[in-house]
Amino acid sequence: EPAIIYDLGGKFDKSFNEAAYTGAQRWANETGGKYLEIELSSEAQREQALRRFAERGANPIITTGFAMADPVNEVSADYPDTTFVNIDGWIPEIPSNVAMIAFEEHTGSYLVGMMAAMKSESGTVGFIGGMDVPLIRHFGCGYAQGVKAVNPDATIIANMTGTTPTAWNDPVKGGELAKAQIAQGADVVYAAAGGTGVGVLQAAADEGVYSIGVDKNQNHLHPGSVLTSMLKRVDVAVYDSLKAGDALTGGSMQVLGLAEDGVGYAMDENNASLVSDEMKAAVEAAKAKIISGEIEVTAYYTNDSCPVLDF
């Protein structure tokens, strides 16, 4: 019986964790399988949750969020027969029973950044991150490069919600930040902030501007206002891990990018009218070029800074 541990923010954050949940549900529906799950409510629970599932013989144990990487690293040594999966995290030496999954968020963000720049009339777009960590800067940096690729004169206003995990789940603050950016002229706002993004999208809808969702397809939250969503197929990663089940092997880091459809942008009936054919064509062309290596999107991690955006 596999298990999933959702990070702070909870499985219904409409974003990152919910994507994991969707993937798990899909697996359950398709296979009729069952899985254990828990939503963390504090920092200090991480290890206990891992051990609790490991003790019960759960396998594999899937964890979401970079904060789980360190506890997974610790606990995995005590349970060599259990395979652990971590999404988004980074460990210097990956144990043989740990599978790490990462995404090329910067390339996905690049594409939605292009769309934002094409949609913007004011030439100013916004980015609202959750917790101020390299991962989120990675999102923002890709987005900014996409914006600049379309409109080199565009202004990008970037804000982070906070420095602690509560920043993933603070829609009030998200809403206020969005309102501030909108007041500064932003007419497209990209939220890479987990549950906080709900507040961002809400504020954008209230103020009549466009927003861009993240991780999961969030287009349906405010049809006509959510321009698109930067898909990060956590659901696919979870689904694949569950499907592999006992056969899952660790010891390596798997990076999912545009080529693997690990990241992308969401199109559906809710935003069909918002995205013109030219926009789509431009984005698709860029996507192909990124996959082929013709366009290189700089990762924030490369030297902990972004060429086109100051955080």
Added chain:
Amino acid sequence: MDRLPQWADVFLIPLISVLIAFAISGLVIVGIGEDPVVAVQTMISGALGSTYGWGYTLYYATNFIFTGLAVSVAFHARLFNIGGEGQALLGGLGVALVCLAVDWPHWLVALPVAMIAGALFGAAWAAVPAYLQAKRGSHIVITTIMFNFIAAALLNYVLVNHLKPPRAQDPSSARFPSGTNLPTFQDMFSTAETTLFRGAPVNITFFIALIACLLVWLLIWRTKLGYQIRSYGQSEPAAIYAGISPVRITMIAMLISGGLAGMMAINNVMGEAEKLVLNAVEGAGFIGIAVALMGRNHPVGVILAGFLFGFLVQGGAELQFTTSIPRDLIVVIQALVILFTGALDNMVRIPLAKLFTRKGGA
């Protein structure tokens, strides 16, 4: 007012109050469509059904014993220290700084230094509210609440801007060197054949907590200082008459209180997490209030109540693993226990006293 025999005051009233709290919690469980019997079974088996469960129960109990002692020492001086949360947070900072400062050769060397640092940081965080209470009459309840928030902000700042290793994502310090890792019950009690307490965080700090109980008991009931603290707590004018300085006692009682709260950090920071994380205290400072109240401010009572709350927290965590009762139910139970044992004490006491007087008179 009608008088109650002491045993009724010490045992019967808390017992009845806890039972009322549990009964109402049971109704809540029924209310959300779950089976309270199953819930109780799950909690018992999860918290006490294995050495693993015990390992967590005792781990939490250790935290609560420290904060419960902290609250009760202040209470003996009639000071309501609501700031255990912040003091324990700061204690964590002290412990972390010590653990990260040098590459400790052995935990036996690191532990005493860490204990002192935790206690000092906790005491320092209690010192300002204590001083303001003693010298300027600022209500210590409000100032300690404010200091909880200031502590959270301070810790946040230190972790994010100073202790977080470069490139790390989450705001936590680097792992402590292995020379600071405290022996866990698993290390101490497992034999070659059987692993006991596997992975459970309960560690040698548990015994330190018990020793702290003994020391607090000696302090309060066997030393001059404790005598003065209790005298001051019972009657300030009498204390002044006897030549006991209110300022001195207020400061000392709060420093000891803050120090005890700070010492909790050797359990959760040094013993369990082995690094400093945000919000490492997880409400233990507040639960300490309930523990002290229920334990009637006596170390033995604090141990029992600390154990009860340890059981509730661990059992509650189990609920979430195996049933669909949310973990937050435990917060509700805790709230009800605090409400009935603390604030609604008289609701039980008055009818009970009537009952006793009637029996006595008949």
Added chain:
Amino acid sequence: MDLETLLQVLDSTIRLATPLLLACLAGLFSERAGIFDIGLEGKMLAAAFFSGAVAYTTGTVWLGLLAGIAASLTLSGIHGLASITFRGNQLISGVAINFLASGMTVVIAEDWFRQGGRTPSLVGDARFKPIELPLSGIDIPLIGPIYTDLISGHTILVYLALLLVPASWWLLYRTRFGLRLRAVGENPAAVDTAGINVTGLRFAAVGICGVLCGIAGAYLATALQAGFVKEMSAGRGFIALAALIFAKWRPWHALVACLLFGLLQALSLRPDVVTAMTSFDVPVQLLDALPYILTVVILAGFVGKAIPPRAGGEPYVKEQ
């Protein structure tokens, strides 16, 4: 800082100060009557949840508001029972209420919506909408933008909260009820010997506190945001308490204190503005902690002494 930025920050200040103001006035009524209330936080949280939940379920925000008030009043009732009827410790009762609200909201939310302790997002009439005041958008330099951006365009609860300031002042200082309420917080024996029911008066005060906290909570879930999330009160009850001390238990001062603390919250959302103003990096954590630090300074009596109502925190015991 240009006018536009200033207006943005002030606009945000008003939105963020509103729940503080409502809770602060709530605490003012309770504490003026001699009942300390550190359970403002819990009452707000409970109200936020029930207003969000009922607004979502019925689709009518007004029903949500009523439900929020009812939830908050229930907790007020418990506080009154503990601290007035059973003469228990008001602080412990407050702590218990905060815990109770924090646990109960999630337990019920989980049972009701199964969305991890939140309510679904509120849409349409399930939310309070901003009101465009007449004449907004008029084109007068300075006054025009101030009127349009700052004064107009808030939800009705914002205007209600602002109106409650003079209303509270008037009630406390110009009416019989206010005179008695202030008296009972200063010297309940004087009120008792004047032939007034102390218990009734204190329950009334605690009741008003419940209603105002209810509105504050409903504002969070149905006006500031579109739905309830776990722990969404986020310490605002305690900031309100701090503001109350800062305001020395006076309504107009409460407005100033809440606007100041609201401004601090708004600024912590705009590090760019802060950096521009101070020309060095102010840690956001400092801005977060500033209301509490200021309150401690006030309490320490360095900046004018804050004298709480004399009978505050003590149950009224006539005979032992």
Added chain:
Amino acid sequence: MTAVENQGQPSSAAPAIELKGISKAFGPVQANKDISIRVMPGTVHGIIGENGAGKSTLMSILFGFYKADAGEIFINGNLTQIPDSQAAISAGIGMVFQHFKLVQNFTVLENVILGTEDGAMLRTSLSKARTELERLSEEYELHVDPDELIEELSVGHQQRVEILKALYRKAEILILDEPTGVLTPAEADHLFRILDNLRAEGKTIILITHKLREIMHITDTVSVMRRGEMTATVKTAETSPEELAELMVGRKVLLRVDKAPAKPGKPILEVSNLQVTDEDGVKRLKGIDLHVRAGEILGIAGVSGNGQSALLHVLGGVTQATGEVKINGTPLPLTGPKANGRTRREAGISHVPEDRHREGLILEFSAWENMAFGYHHDPAYQSGLLMNNKAIREDTVKKMELFDVRPPIPTISAKSFSGGNQQKLVLAREIERDPDLLLVGQPTRGVDIGAIEFIHQQLIELRDSGKAILLVSVELDEIMSLSDRIAVMFDGKIMGERLPSETNETELGLLMAGMSGEAA
């Protein structure tokens, strides 16, 4: 001078107040036992009695502040239920409590209207009250600024506000509980003029006081209470202070203590120009000079509130002061952290405080824990780092036996002992320390006759063993019978010093009232 049965009064007019069989207990304390009393309209009726006799309790019942356990109240001949103060006010009763019931940070006007506002808005009430207050002030010479805050007013003015409150509520019956205890003589005289006016208007007044002079001066009839009971009601014109004193204390003969003449030695305590200002800025001591020699008892007489408590507190290290105090020739610190009870004890001063419940004992502590109170630093009570509880307990048993504390069980809590035995506990603790100087405040307050005798003997024995004793008591008998010299305190000053053999109660009474001895 015959005591008249109150039932024996002619019933030409219905009494303004008639109480029948009033009883009231506070837990184990029976404050009022089956009390009956009649007060005729248009008279001033005095009530006297020792501390704790139950006077205030009785009046609080009449005013609806406490509920009686049993008994009936008739107002103007009609059986009246008075469940709360509102009912009392409607029945035309007004009360000025011993401890004023005023809201300190309200104005006079606000205090006056509180509870009798006209309508929900204050404006009309306030303006009406302002006019009415002006009229009342004129009529009864009760001038106060209606817009002043209570906390800004002197005690005398606060009392006027209380009286105005009652009159504003159209009280026909006015109860005053120890109104002159806090007043200067001039203020008291003023008050009596007011009361005269009120009586002339046909109002009925009940006056509680400890001062026989006042009773004789103003009342028409007087009732005496003792230990919760009403012992007698007499016409003032037909009685004398001596008879009243006797009725109050309950025995015919004054208790005389057998004692040999003092053989005073060298001065132990020397006090000069001692001054104390309390935290409200009121001068409590205005320059005290006195000395106590070894082997003598200096008695301090005076109406409570004239600085005796402050004197004891300064000497006992409880409060700070200026001036000079020497013990055995060595000056004591009067300010700073060294001015505390501990250094006083180390200097050889023991202190039996006036209020044993508030200061002398920790009621929740057991007898043996109380025996160490103040002496917890005693090396005999220590063993290493810890306190030697066994030694303390043994010491306690010894002292309890010596002082005949009943029951002689050291483990029961102080609150479980009766008042007399609590006092013996304190005395045992302080006297057995063999101090050079013993400060004693109200040693026999609330103590029964047997215990009084015992306590008096102990004090004499201590004196005879060559110790100095400073005795403060409001009981003149006690002062007269114990002291070797008597100093009378009034308004923070020593009014004069007398030898017991050369003075009498009348002279002391005059001194206590602030009049110089020569006029007597």
